[in-house]
Amino acid sequence: MTAPRRHTPEASARFFLATLDGLTMQHLALPDATTEPARLQALLSAIAALARG
Secondary structure, eight states, rough: OOOOOOHHHHHHHHHHHHHHHHHHHHHSSSOOOTTTTHHHHHHHHHHHHHOOO
Protein backbone atom coordinates (compact mmCIF):
# COMPACT_ATOMS: atom_id res chain seq x y z
CA MET A 1 0.00 0.00 0.00
CA THR A 2 1.35 3.44 -0.87
CA ALA A 3 1.38 6.49 1.35
CA PRO A 4 -1.36 9.07 0.77
CA ARG A 5 -0.44 11.77 -1.68
CA ARG A 6 0.13 15.17 -0.08
CA HIS A 7 -0.83 18.37 -1.80
CA THR A 8 1.41 21.39 -1.82
CA PRO A 9 0.21 24.46 0.07
CA GLU A 10 -0.08 26.28 -3.26
CA ALA A 11 -2.32 23.57 -4.72
CA SER A 12 -4.47 23.59 -1.59
CA ALA A 13 -4.82 27.37 -1.74
CA ARG A 14 -5.73 27.27 -5.45
CA PHE A 15 -8.34 24.59 -4.80
CA PHE A 16 -9.87 26.54 -1.91
CA LEU A 17 -9.97 29.81 -3.85
CA ALA A 18 -11.41 28.18 -6.97
CA THR A 19 -14.12 26.48 -4.91
CA LEU A 20 -14.94 29.67 -3.06
CA ASP A 21 -15.01 31.60 -6.33
CA GLY A 22 -17.36 29.05 -7.89
CA LEU A 23 -19.73 29.11 -4.94
CA THR A 24 -19.70 32.91 -4.91
CA MET A 25 -20.51 33.10 -8.62
CA GLN A 26 -23.30 30.55 -8.16
CA HIS A 27 -24.74 32.59 -5.28
CA LEU A 28 -24.59 35.83 -7.30
CA ALA A 29 -26.19 34.22 -10.34
CA LEU A 30 -28.86 32.24 -8.46
CA PRO A 31 -29.31 33.50 -4.90
CA ASP A 32 -31.31 30.95 -2.95
CA ALA A 33 -31.33 30.93 0.85
CA THR A 34 -32.65 27.36 1.01
CA THR A 35 -29.54 25.94 -0.71
CA GLU A 36 -26.97 27.92 1.29
CA PRO A 37 -26.47 25.23 3.97
CA ALA A 38 -25.85 22.60 1.27
CA ARG A 39 -23.33 24.85 -0.49
CA LEU A 40 -21.48 25.53 2.74
CA GLN A 41 -21.46 21.81 3.56
CA ALA A 42 -20.02 21.03 0.11
CA LEU A 43 -17.26 23.59 0.61
CA LEU A 44 -16.38 22.30 4.08
CA SER A 45 -16.43 18.69 2.92
CA ALA A 46 -14.08 19.47 0.05
CA ILE A 47 -11.68 21.32 2.34
CA ALA A 48 -11.71 18.50 4.88
CA ALA A 49 -11.06 15.90 2.16
CA LEU A 50 -8.17 17.94 0.81
CA ALA A 51 -6.71 18.38 4.29
CA ARG A 52 -6.78 14.62 4.86
CA GLY A 53 -4.74 14.13 1.72
